[in-house]
Every structure is written in structure tokens, then in C-alpha cells.
Amino acid sequence: MTKIELKHSVHKDGFHLELDTYIPSTGVTGVFGESGSGKTTLLRCIAGLEGRQKGSLPIHRRRIGYVFQEPQLFAHLSVRKNIEFGMRRNATADVAAGVSVDKIARLFEVEKLLDRSVHSLSGGEAQRVSIARVLSQSPRLILMDEPLSALDERRRNEVLPYLDRLHVETSVPIIYVSHNIDEICRLSDHLLVLHDGKVVAEGALQETLARIDLPQMAGRNAGAVIEASRKRYDEEFDLTLFDFAGGEIWVAGPYESEKVRLRIDASDVSLCRVAAESTTILNTLPAVIEATAAESASTTLVRLRLGDQALVARITKRSLQHLELRVGDEVFAQIKSVTVRH
Amino acid sequence: MNLAPLLLSIKLASITTVLLIVLGAPLSWWLSHSRSRWQPVVQAIVAMPIVLPPTVLGFYLLIVLGPEGAIGSWWVQLTGDTLTFSFAGLVIASCLYSLPFAVQPMQNAFESLPRKNLEAAWTLGASKLDAFLSVAVPLSLRGFISAAVLSFAHTLGEFGVVLMVGGNIPGETRVVSIAIYDDVETLNYAAAHQLSLTLIVFAFATLFGMFILNRRWQSR
Numbered sequence: 308m309t310k311i312e313l314k315h316s317v318h319k320d321g322f323h324l325e326l327d328t329y330i331p332s333t334g335v336t337g338v339f340g341e342s343g344s345g346k347t348t349l350l351r352c353i354a355g356l357e358g359r360q361k362g363s364l365p366i367h368r369r370r371i372g373y374v375f376q377e378p379q380l381f382a383h384l385s386v387r388k389n390i391e392f393g394m395r396r397n398a399t400a401d402v403a404a405g406v407s408v409d410k411i412a413r414l415f416e417v418e419k420l421l422d423r424s425v426h427s428l429s430g431g432e433a434q435r436v437s438i439a440r441v442l443s444q445s446p447r448l449i450l451m452d453e454p455l456s457a458l459d460e461r462r463r464n465e466v467l468p469y470l471d472r473l474h475v476e477t478s479v480p481i482i483y484v485s486h487n488i489d490e491i492c493r494l495s496d497h498l499l500v501l502h503d504g505k506v507v508a509e510g511a512l513q514e515t516l517a518r519i520d521l522p523q524m525a526g527r528n529a530g531a532v533i534e535a536s537r538k539r540y541d542e543e544f545d546l547t548l549f550d551f552a553g554g555e556i557w558v559a560g561p562y563e564s565e566k567v568r569l570r571i572d573a574s575d576v577s578l579c580r581v582a583a584e585s586t587t588i589l590n591t592l593p594a595v596i597e598a599t600a601a602e603s604a605s606t607t608l609v610r611l612r613l614g615d616q617a618l619v620a621r622i623t624k625r626s627l628q629h630l631e632l633r634v635g636d637e638v639f640a641q642i643k644s645v646t647v648r649h
Numbered sequence: 650m651n652l653a654p655l656l657l658s659i660k661l662a663s664i665t666t667v668l669l670i671v672l673g674a675p676l677s678w679w680l681s682h683s684r685s686r687w688q689p690v691v692q693a694i695v696a697m698p699i700v701l702p703p704t705v706l707g708f709y710l711l712i713v714l715g716p717e718g719a720i721g722s723w724w725v726q727l728t729g730d731t732l733t734f735s736f737a738g739l740v741i742a743s744c745l746y747s748l749p750f751a752v753q754p755m756q757n758a759f760e761s762l763p764r765k766n767l768e769a770a771w772t773l774g775a776s777k778l779d780a781f782l783s784v785a786v787p788l789s790l791r792g793f794i795s796a797a798v799l800s801f802a803h804t805l806g807e808f809g810v811v812l813m814v815g816g817n818i819p820g821e822t823r824v825v826s827i828a829i830y831d832d833v834e835t836l837n838y839a840a841a842h843q844l845s846l847t848l849i850v851f852a853f854a855t856l857f858g859m860f861i862l863n864r865r866w867q868s869r
Contacts (some may be wrong), residue, residue, distance in 0.1 A: 366771040367779070379769040392783075395776030406702050437769075444773050557834040 311448065317358035317390065318347060324348050324358075324504040330497060335474055335481045335494030337512065339488070340523060342433040350450045353482070370397060372441030372479075374450040376457050378433040380425040386436050387421040402641040414476060415439040415469050431462035435469055449473075449481045455490060470494055488528040492516070492570050493648040500524075515599055517617035519600040519608040522564055523539030524619075529573035529608055531619045532648070536566050546589075554592040555615025558645050568648040573608060575643040576620035582639045590642040593620060596634050599627065602622060611640055618642075651840065653820060654828035655847060661736070661824060662804040665743040669800045669821060677856045678781065679756035683778040696749050703746065707813025710742050714814060728831035734816045739824070742814045758792020759785060780844075791866055798859045802852065 311327040312524065317324045324345045338346050351357040354373050356368040372393075380389050390408050414419045434454055441449055452472075455463045456496065467490075474481065474494060485491050486515040491498065493514075496588045498515040500508040500523050508518050518524050518533050533556070536547035540561055547562045548555055549569065556569060582591055594611035602608045607627050611618040618640055622632075632638065666814055680692055698706055714721045714732040720741075724732045732738035762785055770780035786793070808826040815822030817831060832841035 336745075356768055356772070364770075365776070367774050369772075370774065371772060373769065373772040375765050375769065377765065379763070379765050381766065381784055381788070383769070392770070392775075393773035396779070440773065546757075632736045641708075 308606070313349070313353065314350065315352040315358060317352055319348065319357070322348070324352065326504075326506060328506050328509055330480075330482070330499065330509075330583050331497060332380070332480050333478065333493050334496035336493040336499060337486045338482060338501060339486065339491050340498045340501035341531055342486060346486075346501055346502040346506075347452055349501065350484055352480065353448070354450055367396070370444060370447045371515040372444055373436075373448035374438055374441055374449065374451040374454045375384075376453050378430075378437035378442070380428075380433055380437055382425055384425070385421070386417065386425060386428070387422050389425060389436060390421075390440050390443050394442055397444045401609050406443060408443065410570050411439045411443050414442075414472065424478060426642070429462065430458050431465040432467050434458065434462075438469065438473065441463065442473070442479075443631045446479055449479055451481060451483045453487075456485070456487070467493070488530075489570070489648075491562075492532050492568065513617060513625075517610050517619055519598060519602075519610050519619060520582075525602050525608060529602070529619055529621060530575075531571055531573075531617050533569045533571065533613075533618070534566065535569055537562055537564065551613075552615045554557070555590075556592075556642065556645060557589045562647060565635055570646040570648055571618060571642055571645070572646075573619040573621040575645075576611075577641045577643070578609065578626075578630070578638045579619055579641065580638060588641045588643060592618075592640050592642070592647070594638055594640045596632060596636045596638060598634060599632070611638070613640070651828070654823050654825045655844065657736075657823065658805055658825040659821065661739055661743060662801045662833055664740055665747060665804045666751075666797050666800045668740070668744055669812060670755075670797055673748065673751040673791075673796065674786070677752045678759055678785070680752065681756045681759035695752050698746050701750050702806065703809025704813060706746060707742070707810040710738075710745070710810065710814050713739065714738050734818060734822060735823050736815075736847055739811060739815045739822055742810045743807060744811045747800045747803045750803045751796040754792045754795035754799065755789065756792075758789035759797075762788055791863070794859070794862065798855060802855055805848070805852075850869055 311332050313326055313330060315324060315326045322345065322563050323575055326349060337575070338349060340346050348357060350373070353370050355363065381392065384392065387408060390411060394406060394408065409418070412421055415438060417432065417436055417439055420432060420436065425433065438454070455466055458466065483494055493513050498510065499506055500515065500521060502523065505521050508515050508521055515531050516524060519529070533551055535551040537555060538548045538550045538555065540547050545560055546557045548557055549567060549638065592613055594613045596609055597612045598610040600608050604620065605623055606621055607624050609620045609622060609632070611620060620640060626628045672752060680688060712718050716722060716725050716786060718730050721732045732741065767780050767784060770784045777782060806826065808830070811822065811824055811827060817823050817827050829841050829844050832844070
């Protein structure tokens, strides 16, 4: 697998971004970190909008698509002309890629908007058009800078399916910046964690999310993602069974996707030494304790191994001591709640 | 009514306006985006004609554009004509005199462009010049129209600079404001009235048209 090299060094207003790493040249690489960690600066460096070295390729010849927080559509052009903007300026690349406005418009379901003025679009529609516009330039890489953060919950859910689709339908690598762990869990395959302008962790999504030693993966963000496939649907109780190498998980409701990501928050997982016979909890899975890390004065995060997948549990320090839990111990993880991501 | 001075004024104002838009746009762009320490200096120089009495500007232009002056002598070598007391000299003088009225609206329009909008254009494959022409200019159309109307109107109304640099040569430098002055001096009030009233109607119509256009734009 070929890789994309990210090597940037920028000083700006007392902030220092220093980066030298590789990311996969396929799929979505999430860039996660608190605000001020340098996520946006990193994207701007890749695009050439900041810290451009003398002799490096000028911005307009890089063919790197950039999706901003706000759609940044050109107000004097129609939706169609907006989408054509990048296409006309990268004509040779587009012909080779077989790109057309109609094809892209269909992918993002904006065909009906093509002749409208951009003033008449809702926030969600505008952001869809802006993503379509980026795709129309046949980019070699797409950068997304929190494209959903300016939208309210409803609009966000309106755009998210198109991001999933983009992920599935194009082979163009995407770098997706966000401070929202849910978006990261849903969209990315690979994860880069930034802190104060430096990469503090990097790797496959599941493994990096389970890095309980990172302050970025504690608190609200503590949890894991399990990749599972749909096994069967129980009509009587309206439950779907998903399975993965480390076990099986029941989730309420019917699901159509064959492959899903199950997001399990650390606070929804509790541990017991013996499998409880009579419990209302649906999912109890055998697991091995792989690591523990103090999270606060009262709580500890525990990383568990279930087959090839990891799970994170938040327990009190008191319970840790009381149950005498140690690394390598076999325990049972009780899962209270699961969120299904596409 | 002798229409020649009015037509000459309109010709002068039109040429000046076109030149100021074409040459003023890059200057306005630079003024709106430059972080150079020279930016405030250039900004102040551009704004000077607003403050200075037209006679001051006219006086120095007379010297510089005169056959002995830096630009004037070069012009004589090039064309065999003098710049002072000629239509070409009037165009140069008018451009300088009306410069702030062209630059300021364009500069304001460029400053209010969202920078990210331009960055979007660059990342989509537009060079800096391409993005300027295909995004910045059309989005600043209102600033361009204001600049054009103000330059035109201001050139039409100039008197002091023209008198100093151009004099009063019929068909060459005898613009409408000079003609009116001349008519009054020779107590030809009827002719003065005709030209003056025409100008009043023209000025009102122009400004009224611009404000209507502005209002329609705002309500969009």
C-alpha cells in the first residue's frame, strides 16, 4: 500500500506545527484533537494555503480539494457553474476520470438544485454542493475541515449520508478534521491525534480510539468502535444480532447494512468476574484486560481485548481494587448500550 | 445651445473612468491585501486629492506635465505635442484628481470579500489572476459601479485642475465647467443657464439611478 507523506513545519503567532508522518493513500484519515491543536493549520499546509515553501507547487496546481467549515460557494454563480468551476480548470484530469456535472450531481442528489442561485440553498444543501464542487476537480486528495460543524443537528444528519457515500464511491484519499468523536468514529478508517502541533498518536481507527493512555481519548471521548457484520434479525423481539471475531452483540431494531461499526462508550461498559446468570443486560462478552489507566481521582479506564477487537470500560478505582482486577485477567464485559454507525 | 463643451466633458469623464477602473482595480486590490509597510504611504498619497485644493494639484501638474517637466518633456519627444493645454494632459490630470473616488469603493469591496472564498477558488485550480477576475471582480461588482459613477461624476465637475492644466481651448480643453465660468464672465447668462441646468438634471439622474440600483441590490 502506498502512503502519503505529511511533512510540515510552520511557526505562526507563537504556534508551532511540526509534523513528519505517513498516512494511508486510501480511505479516510481522521485528524482529531482539541481546538488549537493545529488541525486546521495542518490542512492549510497540505493545501499550500499556509507555510508554502519556495519552489513548491502553487496552490492551484496541486489538485487538492478543500472543503471548508462554511460552504464557500461563489455567490455570483449558479449551483451548476459552481460545480463546473473546478472541473473547467482541471479539464484534462476530468476527461481521464470521466467526471461530469450530472454524474456528480446525481451522487450528491443536487440535480434539482443545479439551476438555482446559491442564495436559495439551505445550509445542508450548500455544503453538499461544496463537496460536489470539490469532487468535480478530480482531486488527488480531499481535505475536509469540520464540514459539519457549522450545521445544526438536523442539517448535519442530512449531510452525513453523503459523506459516507463519498467514502464508498471514490477512491480518493480523504483527510477529515473534526473535534467530534462521533463523526470520526463514523467516517474514518485511520486516525491521527494532534496535540499542540504534534502527532501524539497515529494508527488504525479502532486501535487508536482504544489508546486509554491519551488524554484525548478520556472523558466524553472514551470508548471503542467494533466492526461487525449482521448475522440475523429476530422479529419477535425486534433485535438484530451482529457478530465479530470476539463475540456477538444484540442491538434493538432492524438494520440493513451488512457491515456496521458499533460505537460503545466507555461508560456503557461494566465488568464482572463471573458471568451474571440473571441480568437485564443483553450483551455480556468474555474479554481479557489488556491495560488500565487512571482517568480521574475516582475513575479508571480499562482496555479489553475481545478477539481482534478492543473495548474500553470506565470503572471506579474502588471497583478496580475491590475486584482486584489485573492486566491479563479474564473478565466479562456487560454492554449497556450500543450505537450503530452506518 | 453650444453642446461642444458638454460633449467634451462627457468624453473626458468616460475616458478617465475607464482608465481609472482598469488601472485602479489592481491598485485597490494591492491596497486591500498588502501588509507592506508602504501600504499606508500609498494609501495616503491616493487620498490626497480629496484634501488638497485642486489648484495645488493643478499647479504641480502644470510643472511636471509642462514641456520642461519630467513627464512633459518625454511626451514632447514621443509625440511632438505638449501635454499641458491638451486633451491628453486633461486625461492625466483627471485620473489623478479622481483617483481616490475610484480606488476607495473598489478597495472597500475587495476588503469585504471573504478570504476563504478566494482560497476556495485557488484550491479549485484557479491561479491568483484567474481567481481575481472570475471571483473577486464579479463579487465586487457593486464597488466597481460605485467607483465608475463617482469617478465619472467627479471628473465632470472638476474645474480648478482643468483651468490650471488645460486652460480654455475650444474643442480641446474647454470642458463644461470652464464654459460656464466663461459665459458668466462675459455676462452671457442665458448660455450659462442652459449648460448649468443641463448639468443639474444630468447629475441628479446619475445619482438617482445609482441609489435606485443600490437599493435594489441591497434587498436581494
